[in-house]
Amino acid sequence: MISYDRQAGGSRPLPACPTPPEQQLTPLDTALSVSGLRKSYGDRQVLKGVDFAVAPGELVVLLGANGSGKSTALRCVVGLAEADAGEIRLAGRRLRGLGGAELAKARRAAAMVFQQIHLVRRRSALDNVCAGGLAGLPLSRSLAPAFFPRELRERAMACLQRVGLADRAHDRAGSLSGGQQQRVAVARALCQGAEVLLADEPVSALDPAAATQVMALLAELARRDGLAVAAVLHQPDLAREHADRVIGLVDGEIRLSCHASALSESDIDALYQSEDS
């Protein structure tokens, strides 16, 4: 598996890759739509007006060199970074103008998993998944099994079943392999009831077999369960194998949007070698 991990800098333009008509999604088609997204840190413009959309049932992979803005785009969707400008719609709801509990509720339509898996290692897989269904409670309470109603435990068990780990429900999360822990994190996102699943380098810490298994799970959650899934990857081969579409960022701008199967070696070189040219 080839993994690209180089820093983006200059911006050799990629060959034009127009979005095919069937991919020109309207906000009504989409579970997630982002338009005109801008974000700066200090005087560094990290996102320069990014537009993309993800429909229910599709897996979209974001590719691009280190620092191109992929994570920031996803983090703006879930509120881990605050956008300076632009519009985000989640499950048909425009986030702009919402605040407080309404905004938190609208944002619960999206859940995010990370390279660093963030499970409570000493708790069971099931308790960790239950925590996903308790959004809004303080962590200390949400991790106290006494607060988990039976319905929640049943829902969490169904989510573990969905990711193929029902038989490990009562094992400590810390005793599971990295790939299994990532699948527990996905189950926790499912237990939240999210329609949009965002994954930031979900397989970067996994061996090739576990990486393939996690990507196959994400694709299945899109195609079989109808989730809208967006994943940041550094492995174009995995994108080709599992994604429906690929979006490529260079220096805070989208320079590529195409069917995953149409992703060419020259596209990949242009995304990752822009600094060297």
Ligand SMILES: Nc1ncnc2c1ncn2[C@@H]1O[C@H](COP(=O)(O)OP(=O)(O)OP(=O)(O)O)[C@@H](O)[C@H]1O
């Ligand atoms: N909290 C922050 N404060 C300051 N700068 C930040 C912050 N978060 C990200 N950046 C900067 O924003 C730019 C884009 O970062 P981002 O993590 O979105 O890139 P990326 O494409 O996901 O990269 P990578 O593949 O390395 O994860 C980088 O230059 C990064 O240093």
